[in-house]
Amino acid sequence: xxxxxxxxxxxxxxxxxxxxxxxxxxxxxxxxxxxxxxxxxxxxxxxxxxxxxxxxxxxxxxxxxxxxxxxxxxxxxxxxxxxxxxxxxxxxxxxxxxxxxxxxxxxxxxxxxxxxxxxxxxxxxxxxxxxxxxxxxxxxxxxxxxxxxxxxxxxxxxxxxxxxxxxxxxxxxxxxxxxxxxxxxxxxxxxxxxxxxxxxxxxxxxxxxxxxxxxxxxxxxxxxxxxxxxxxxxxxxxxxxxxxxxxxxxxxxxxxxxxxxxxxxxxxxxxxxxxxxxxxxxxxxxxxxxxxxxxxxxxxxxxxxxxxxxxxxxxxxxxxxxxxxxxxxxxxxxxxxxxxxxxxxxxxxxxxxxxxxxxxxxxxxxxxxxxxxxxxxxxxxxxxxxxxxxxxxxxxxxxxxxxxxxxxxxxxxxxxxxxxx
RNA sequence: CGGGGCGUAGCAUAAUGGUAGUGUACGCGGUUUGGGACCGCGUGGCCCGGGUUCGAUUCCCGGCGCCCCGACCA
Numbered sequence: 005x006x007x008x009x010x011x012x013x014x015x016x017x018x019x020x021x022x023x024x025x026x027x028x029x030x031x032x033x034x035x036x037x038x039x040x041x042x043x044x045x046x047x048x049x050x051x052x053x054x055x056x057x058x059x060x061x062x063x064x065x066x067x068x069x070x071x072x073x074x075x076x077x078x079x080x081x082x083x084x085x086x087x088x089x090x091x092x093x094x095x096x097x098x099x100x101x102x103x104x105x106x107x108x109x110x111x112x113x114x115x116x117x118x119x120x121x122x123x124x125x126x127x128x129x130x131x132x133x134x135x136x137x138x139x140x141x142x143x144x145x146x147x148x149x150x151x152x153x154x155x156x157x158x159x160x161x162x163x164x165x166x167x168x169x170x171x172x173x174x175x176x177x178x179x180x181x182x183x184x185x186x187x188x189x190x191x192x193x194x195x196x197x198x199x200x201x202x203x204x205x206x207x208x209x210x211x212x213x214x215x216x217x218x219x220x221x222x223x224x225x226x227x228x229x230x231x232x233x234x235x236x237x238x239x240x241x242x243x244x245x246x247x248x249x250x251x252x253x254x255x256x257x258x259x260x261x262x263x264x265x266x267x268x269x270x271x272x273x274x275x276x277x278x279x280x281x282x283x284x285x286x287x288x289x290x291x292x293x294x295x296x297x298x299x300x301x302x303x304x305x306x307x308x309x310x311x312x313x314x315x316x317x318x319x320x321x322x323x324x325x326x327x328x329x330x331x332x333x334x335x336x337x338x339x340x341x342x343x344x345x346x347x348x349x350x351x352x353x354x355x356x357x358x359x360x361x362x363x364x365x366x367x368x369x370x371x372x373x374x375x376x377x378x379x380x381x382x383x384x385x386x387x388x389x390x391x392x393x394x395x396x397x398x399x400x401x402x403x404x405x406x407x408x409x410x411x412x413x414x415x416x417x418x419x420x421x422x423x424x425x
Numbered sequence: 426c427g428g429g430g431c432g433u434a435g436c437a438u439a440a441u442g443g444u445a446g447u448g449u450a451c452g453c454g455g456u457u458u459g460g461g462a463c464c465g466c467g468u469g470g471c472c473c474g475g476g477u478u479c480g481a482u483u484c485c486c487g488g489c490g491c492c493c494c495g496a497c498c499a
Contacts, residue, residue: 016449016461017437021491041491089499096426096497114499148426148497156498205499213499224498270497297499335459370460377460388459398459 005328006350008365010034011048014375026310027153029319034378035327042150050306052327054161056300058140060192060324061163067180070138070165075118079110083113083117085391088279095143111144117299120279123293129284130351132168133293134178139164140302152222155263157306165298166291168276170283175294178297179270180296186216186266189300193309194322199265200236202227203246214219216266216300222311223263236355264301265306271295313403319380320403328361329379329424335369335388346387348414356416358424377402383424386414 007122007318011034018028019038027044030036035050046054062072084090090110092098099111112118119137127133143162150157156274166180169175183201190199198219205213214236217227231253236248237257247254260387276292304326323329332353334346343364351361361381363372376384386398396409399418410418 013450015436019436020438021431023492095499117499121493145498149493149495222429255477267499343440368458368460368462370458370462372461373459374461384458390459 005361007361007365021321022153022336024151024153024307025314026155026222026307029310029314029378030154030307030373036154042147043159044154044303053306053321053325054302056325056327057193057305058161058163061140061189061300061302064163064189064192065136065138065163067188068136068185068248070136072139073137074139074154075112075115075122075141077144077338079112079115079118081108081110083121086277086280087117087129089117094235097147099144099146107206108356113143113145115139115141115164115408116132116166116275117279120275120295121282123168124279124281127168127283127293129283130286134167134169134174136165136167136178138163138298150226153156153307155222155304155311156224157303160304163302164299165222167296167298167393168281169294170285170291172294175272175296176270179268179296182268183214186268186298186300190216190218190265192324193305194324195265195305195309195312198312200227200229200262203237203241203250204238204267205240213267213269215264215268217262218308218312219260219266220263220308220311221261223261223308225262225264226259227262228257229260230258239269263311264302265305266298269296271297297394303370314380317374318378321380321382322403323382323424326359326380326382328381329359330361331376331379331384332360332362333372333376333384334362334364335372335384335386337364337366339389342389342392345392349387352412352416356419359417386411399403 014034015032018032021030022038024029027036027038030050031038032194033049034047035053037045039045070170070229079091087261089095092280095113097113100108101111102108127135140161140163144158147158154160154399167175169178172188187196187199187201190196195218200217202215202217204215217225217238227241228237228239229235233252235250235252237250239357249425273294275295282290283293309325310319313322321327330353332346332350334343337343337346346364350360350364353360363376365372380402382402384400384402391397396411397415399408399410399415400406
């Protein structure tokens with residue numbers, strides 16, 4: 005992408021109404037646009053990041069036999085009444101509206117009920133199971149107080165997956181496999197070492213659910229961590245009873261501020277019982293299905309990554325999710341010979357499949373470097389008069405600031421050894 | 426939902442009971458060109474409604490919006 009064609013531009017200052025670092029940097033760099041409190045649009049650069057995160061999640065869900073689908077944003081009232089979750093007293097984040105023809109609809113804040121209901125039409129026997137389906141949906145939640153930029157909005161993208169099994173062993177084994185898949189996701193995003201699976205409150209159906217908490221100063225949660233034993237406990241379930249059952253002492257725990265990036269629930273057979281979702285077992289008897297649900301906050305993760313991967317100059321994206329991997333910064337482009345040569349380099353990089361953003365704007369170097377730092381692409385290659393004359397490019401990594409000087413062939417060899425796509 | 430704060434140009438800010446200045450961004454011209462250069466000219470603004478007043482961006486009331494702390498977060 006040529007930067008002269010890129011929508012949008014960077015800005016020097018963040019809006020006064022944004023305090024959260026993630027929103028400030030994402031807005032300044034032109035990744036997102038604030039529509040209203042807790043509601044953000046994703047501009048071309050931001051969308052590329054969202055899509056990259058989604059693709060990693062998609063690959064890991066597919067690896068545990070998840071099948072992607074997409075449910076509807078509008079939901080039926082009767083469905084939620086059946087599980088007693090339509091009332092605003094019970095679920096306080098509903099957005100609701102009315103059909104012109106009469107009748108109420110809800111805007112999806114979760115899809116457990118609709119998915120369960122839909123399954124009734126498609127599974128009837130133990131032979132149809134197990135099955136696991138997932139989607140990326142924009143969830144709508146009427147939060148009383150949106151905050152922390154894109155980390156807690158009223159509209160956000162979430163991956164939610166639902167598993168259905170005929171027997172407990174299959175169900176529990178699947179539940180366990182999602183933990184591995186989730187950790188794979190977080191590792192690929194570069195937050196694996198800072199993400200812990202915690203015991204959390206699980207509602208009426210299980211003693212505990214599990215949350216995936218990433219260490220992050222901007223987070224809303226506090227977890228108690230014992231790194232040696234690999235135990236992490238949410239504040240809300242920290243009790244003597246919990247500690248005893250886990251075999252840890254209070255003084256062995258370290259309090260850490262975190263953001264919840266994932267959450268998995270084991271519903272057992274209760275949810276299916278509530279929904280009336282049953283199958284025939286091998287004896288021809290009707291039995292409720294074993295269900296689980298598994299969420300990852302895609303846009304929240306993006307916010308967490310900005311919070312963690314940034315410095316005073318701007319964002320520092322890891323290769324796995326950067327909107328482009330390489331920032332080709334052209335200098336001295338007022339010199340037609342330099343420009344032609346830099347254009348050629350850009351074309352060569354593209355031909356090699358390198359994900360490259362080419363700053364072909366006719367601006368002073370300082371401004372280009374500042375923008376480049378702010379946007380935070382992992383590698384910067386400088387194409388200047390000097391580079392052309394010396395036959396070597398300055399290649400800088402955004403994260404560590406390492407500087408290398410490579411010839412064009414060395415540059416390509418470097419890419420071929422470790423493709424920067 | 427309880428408490429606190431704030432709404433002036435695309436963005437950031439200043440002053441003011443007598444219709445508003447600066448920076449940045451944007452447009453034009455010129456000088457510049459390896460870390461947000463500079464000169465000149467130009468475009469552009471007081472959240473909405475009501476009240477007080479000769480006159481309200483300013484004071485008062487209401488609304489709407491935004492931010493923070495807490496509560497909430499299946």
